[in-house]
Amino acid sequence: MAKLPLEGIRVLDFCVVWAGPFATQILADLGAEVVKVENVHFVQPLTRGFWIRPTKAQLEGLVPMIGGYPDLEPGQRPWNRCPSFNNLFRNKYSMTVDLRIPSGMEILKRLIKECDVFYENNVTETMDKLGISYEMLKEIKPDIIMVRVPAYGSTGPYKNYRALGVHLESAIGHSMIRGYRDSDPTTNSAIYMGDYAAGAQGAFAVTAALHYRKRTGKGQLIELSQAENAISFLAESVMDYTLNRRVQGPLGNRNNFGSAPCGAFPAKGDNDWINITVSTDAEWEGLCRAMGDPDWAKEEMFSDQFSRWQNADELEEHLGEWTSQHEKYEAFHILQEHGVPAGPVMHARDCYTDPHIRERGFFKRLTHPEAGTHDYPGFMFTMSRTPPVMRQVPCLMGEHNEYVYKQVLKVSDEEYAEIEREGHIGMDYDPELV
Numbered sequence: 001m002a003k004l005p006l007e008g009i010r011v012l013d014f015c016v017v018w019a020g021p022f023a024t025q026i027l028a029d030l031g032a033e034v035v036k037v038e039n040v041h042f043v044q045p046l047t048r049g050f051w052i053r054p055t056k057a058q059l060e061g062l063v064p065m066i067g068g069y070p071d072l073e074p075g076q077r078p079w080n081r082c083p084s085f086n087n088l089f090r091n092k093y094s095m096t097v098d099l100r101i102p103s104g105m106e107i108l109k110r111l112i113k114e115c116d117v118f119y120e121n122n123v124t125e126t127m128d129k130l131g132i133s134y135e136m137l138k139e140i141k142p143d144i145i146m147v148r149v150p151a152y153g154s155t156g157p158y159k160n161y162r163a164l165g166v167h168l169e170s171a172i173g174h175s176m177i178r179g180y181r182d183s184d185p186t187t188n189s190a191i192y193m194g195d196y197a198a199g200a201q202g203a204f205a206v207t208a209a210l211h212y213r214k215r216t217g218k219g220q221l222i223e224l225s226q227a228e229n230a231i232s233f234l235a236e237s238v239m240d241y242t243l244n245r246r247v248q249g250p251l252g253n254r255n256n257f258g259s260a261p262c263g264a265f266p267a268k269g270d271n272d273w274i275n276i277t278v279s280t281d282a283e284w285e286g287l288c289r290a291m292g293d294p295d296w297a298k299e300e301m302f303s304d305q306f307s308r309w310q311n312a313d314e315l316e317e318h319l320g321e322w323t324s325q326h327e328k329y330e331a332f333h334i335l336q337e338h339g340v341p342a343g344p345v346m347h348a349r350d351c352y353t354d355p356h357i358r359e360r361g362f363f364k365r366l367t368h369p370e371a372g373t374h375d376y377p378g379f380m381f382t383m384s385r386t387p388p389v390m391r392q393v394p395c396l397m398g399e400h401n402e403y404v405y406k407q408v409l410k411v412s413d414e415e416y417a418e419i420e421r422e423g424h425i426g427m428d429y430d431p432e433l434v
Helices: 018-028 056-060 082-088 103-111 122-130 136-140 165-171 193-215 226-244 279-289 305-310 312-323 329-339 350-355 357-360 399-408 411-422
Strands: 011-012 033-037 092-096 117-120 145-148 220-223 260-264 275-276 342-347 364-368 372-376
Touching: 011 018, 018 033, 018 082, 018 092, 018 117, 018 193, 033 103, 092 399, 103 136, 117 193, 136 145, 136 305, 145 193, 165 193, 165 226, 193 220, 193 226, 260 312, 275 312, 275 329, 279 329, 279 411, 312 372, 329 342, 399 411
Parallel strands: 011 033, 011 117, 033 092, 117 145, 145 220
Antiparallel strands: 260 275, 275 342, 364 372
């Protein structure tokens, strides 16, 4: 197997929820040895589950990302079966240490010496209370790269404010431009674009910093404010206000570019839909041919792109009558054959059965010792010389304690036994935790 791009790089993962773990997953997929630091006496919020020991009844009432455990069974160690955790912790190692006691901090300092990157996405004061800063890390490992990914940045009046993806969406204005034109933000579902955007950008920043270090021998501090990162994805709305003082409202499924028709249209079937976007006269002509050149499409009100945009309501009503006569995949293929940008609105089950995704081998089948055998989402990109690989199934808590302590830190069997007696090492949460 070819050497992976980040092979030989060790990353210390202090991440929670999604924004941080997604970044370190990308680094792990590229070959970095990512060591997840955990504590059997403390629960990281929304990382190994909403509850540590949920009941079956609780799982049945939760949404899939939190409650979609295999067969809706918590198992003996539910924290190892949590779907959102297992989705983000393949190719990683897990070790346990209690940083709340002095010996735990000494263990951490020894581990920092052996690492290239320290990655965390906690609220700023969490690291401050632990005494972990870039200055502290640099004293131990002068060329280390530290990445901090707080919600709003590590300076300013919001630096210690807590936030999940849905709060970031609101704080940057995204919630006000989502939804339908006749609705308000109370009808929006929560989305977490900011988490995954921060993860992808953070992984890129690490590779850039590693490149810089290779040339100069110097590490650096990277700060990625999740809110600032996410607002850059809304440049059209921000710039429209900057240039024209217009405040954008919700557009439904239409876009900012005057495309018409543009949106999701009903297809034949139970809650099935087809998404169609027409931006040019050539695409409009293709759409008309696909529909059999109906008389209504020849009316003056649909004669050019601007007219179609002005009369989008009437246009969408006509188009919906045609799409509802075809199954979504049927309409998808008909429209694409005539050069019309279109695609089926998939359910989760469609992603697993779609012939194109299957032929490309996107999903990877893994057998997890406690979660069973399942298809996991694959990699965001392929590389011809150094393709990412699934080297390890999602890590069990504390699974790699012996490797980290005995091989990375070179502790003796006697010292390992003492560390275990001090309460640092384990694979089960403290029984009092829920």
